[in-house]
Amino acid sequence: MNVRVLLADDQELVRTGLRMILDAQPGIEVIAEAPDGRRAVELARALRPDVCLLDIRMPHLDGIAATRELAGPDVVDPLPVVVITTFDLDEHVYDALRAGARGFLLKDAGPQLLAQAVHAAAAGDALIAPAVTARLLRTFAATPSARRVPQPLEPLTDREEQVLLEVATGRTNEEIAGRLFISLSTAKTHVANLLTKLGMRNRVELALWAYETGRLAARRD
Template sequence: MSVRVLLADDQELVRTGLRMILDVQPGIEVIAEAGDGRRAVELARALRPDVCLLDIRMPVLDGIAATRELAGPDVADPIPVVVITTFDLDEHVYDALRAGARGFLLKDAGPDLLAQAVHAAAAGDALIAPAVTARLLRAFATQPTSTRGGAAQPIDPLTEREEQVLREVAAGRTNEEIARALFVTLSTVKTHVANLLAKLGVRNRVELALWAYQTGRIDGGRAD
């Protein structure tokens, strides 16, 4: 069964390019397009796509507000959102992630990465490209502490292994890569990630990575 995708970007050329890439990927079907955030929310609520790909900078309703309406913490039945951004020019990506975005991609992401992100979001996971993660979180870590919003510490302290897995997640590595790096099974990694999500009260791997930086576990340079 194909993953049904809604695209939203105010540039028709960008939407056309993304549709062309996605339509030839196995197991992915673009079911609708929108040129602004408000229309994207309306279409998403009416069609219930499996994944929404939203640009942050859109007229009428920007991508952050649209993400909050579709996937925010107060949404009873959220729709997975992946944010598409130029990154270098977009300082609001943090707000989009906090609003409920399940992941983020650069607009020039290749076909493979784009398809992987869509499938990951549909499966309830979040794909984080390592290079993008490092740059995003490094920039986040250099912000004044007062602007980061203190992250709550878990009631149950993280185990040494959970700390190791957290650092690997913050480096943008997949479960398979983490398993190889730590010499454990894939099911063990999945268990540790699930435990981290529960202990920290976060929703996905993006929030895990941000939490690692907020709490000073990563120094803003290399995550490995």
């Protein structure tokens, strides 16, 4: 079954180009387009696409606000959102992820990475452009914030701490299994347990939490 995608960008040429790229990828189908964030939210709620691909800078409602309406912490049945932009600005990435996005890409990422981000979002995973991942997390983990960092419902086990570190450095379940000498199903179980204990919905939130609590820095020292 194809991954059904909603595109939102205020430039028609950009939407056309993205549609051509995505429709050419196996297993992906663009089902609708929107010229602004407000229309994107309306279409997404009506059509329930598998993934929403949103530009950040749009009229009426920008991509971050639209992401918050579709995938924010208070949304009961969130939709997977990937944010795409021409602007490689850390604050945009951070705001998008905090709003609930499952991915962040630059428009020059290329067809392969774009398709990977769409498939990852549809599968419940997350993908951020490699060029911004580590810099983003380190920068904002070191930035003072009034946001309350959640604590686990119960202490993490030693193995969960190890898995968390691997997730925070961007490794897939397959890579985690190989590095920790555990089965793929065990790796998936540990990631699921981490999400449950921390009350989080995706791997990006886990990675941000690892940086914000100083865990990654501590493990690397």
